[in-house]
Amino acid sequence: xxxxxxxxxxxxxxxxxxxxxxxxxxxxxxxxxxxxxxxxxxxxxxxxxxxxxxxxxxxxxxxxxxxxxxxxxxxxxxxxxxxxxxxxxxxxxxxxxxxxxxxxxxxxxxxxxxxxxxxxxxxxxxx
Amino acid sequence: xxxxxxxxxxxxxxxxxxxxxxxxxxxxxxxxxxxxxxxxxxxxxxxxxxxxxxxxxxxxxxxxxxxxxxxxxxxxxxxxxxxxxxxxxxxxxxxxxxxxxxxxxxxxxxxxxxxxxxxxxxxxxxx
DNA sequence: TATATTTTGCAAGTCATTTGCAAATTTCGC
DNA sequence: GCGAAATTTGCAAATGACTTGCAAAATATA
Ligand SMILES: [Mn+2]
Ligand SMILES: [Mn+2]
Ligand SMILES: [Zn+2]
Ligand SMILES: [Zn+2]
Numbered sequence: 001x002x003x004x005x006x007x008x009x010x011x012x013x014x015x016x017x018x019x020x021x022x023x024x025x026x027x028x029x030x031x032x033x034x035x036x037x038x039x040x041x042x043x044x045x046x047x048x049x050x051x052x053x054x055x056x057x058x059x060x061x062x063x064x065x066x067x068x069x070x071x072x073x074x075x076x077x078x079x080x081x082x083x084x085x086x087x088x089x090x091x092x093x094x095x096x097x098x099x100x101x102x103x104x105x106x107x108x109x110x111x112x113x114x115x116x117x118x119x120x121x122x123x124x125x126x127x
Numbered sequence: 128x129x130x131x132x133x134x135x136x137x138x139x140x141x142x143x144x145x146x147x148x149x150x151x152x153x154x155x156x157x158x159x160x161x162x163x164x165x166x167x168x169x170x171x172x173x174x175x176x177x178x179x180x181x182x183x184x185x186x187x188x189x190x191x192x193x194x195x196x197x198x199x200x201x202x203x204x205x206x207x208x209x210x211x212x213x214x215x216x217x218x219x220x221x222x223x224x225x226x227x228x229x230x231x232x233x234x235x236x237x238x239x240x241x242x243x244x245x246x247x248x249x250x251x252x253x254x
Numbered sequence: 255t256a257t258a259t260t261t262t263g264c265a266a267g268t269c270a271t272t273t274g275c276a277a278a279t280t281t282c283g284c
Numbered sequence: 285g286c287g288a289a290a291t292t293t294g295c296a297a298a299t300g301a302c303t304t305g306c307a308a309a310a311t312a313t314a
Pocket of ligand 3: 079080081082083084118119120121122123
């Protein structure tokens with residue numbers, strides 16, 4: 001594995017929350033070109049080492065976020081004040097999604113869910 | 128209300144599925160500038176007449192889609208073959224979202240959900 | 255180690271969306 | 285209805301998140 005790909009995978013593995021391409025580009029601005037970071041992310045996701053989702057936040061706009069692929073998929077909460085993520089745990093929507101697909105005759109291959117608002121820490125600080 | 132705003136609101140009201148800014152720009156290419164369509168969408172959403180969400184599809188990329196605001200919010204399925212939406216009905220996630228927010232101490236102000244895959248019509252045609 | 259294959263940096267391009275600004279339209283008071 | 289004042293529009297340029305062509309650099313293979 002190349003240095004760029006290792007760097008990207010290491011950062012995402014160590015992070016306790018999803019990371020955006022932008023965050024990785026900033027962190028490795030001295031070592032790698034943004035194009036290389038984007039290509040590394042694509043390579044690692046294609047290879048099955050990473051999962052990603054697109055989320056829109058008022059401050060950072062619409063960006064794709066990456067997490068390590070660990071079998072079951074999780075969902076996340078994004079704080080609109082501190083812009084950190086809170087892990088909502090493993091997906092609990094499978095029953096409802098199955099129910100909705102059966103009702104409408106759909107073949108669902110994936111779903112996207114995220115919640116936004118104010119996280120515990122920010123609310124405790126009065127926001 | 129101006130002509131551009133009326134056109135945009137009429138199209139979205141008549142549509143049986145969410146419309147993207149791109150679709151509206153195409154439909155009104157002769158009458159209005161894209162900037163005007165975008166500004167009309169912002170105005171109508173701000174005013175509370177429209178709701179929107181961002182969805183990523185492999186063919187059309189990441190775009191914002193608009194529906195008329197009708198009290199309760201609904202969720203949608205997007206077909207990756209014909210790129211039409213199927214209405215999944217009113218949101219059934221409130222209980223689960225409340226449960227997750229309580230567990231983590233979050234103030235959830237909104238959530239995004241959508242499913243993708245192959246719709247009934249496309250599957251019946253063999254896709 | 256020499257050669258073939260893959261990856262990288264850089265620069266330019268794409269695409270959805272936004273913005274500055276002067277001209278056109280709409281709103282208001284009469 | 286009519287003209288000034290406020291708002292909106294079109295056009296062109298900018299933004300920001302990615303993507304891509306291409307030749308050079310790194311890596312794998314023999
Ligand atoms: Mn954010
Ligand atoms: Mn589509
Ligand atoms: Zn927070
Ligand atoms: Zn379909």
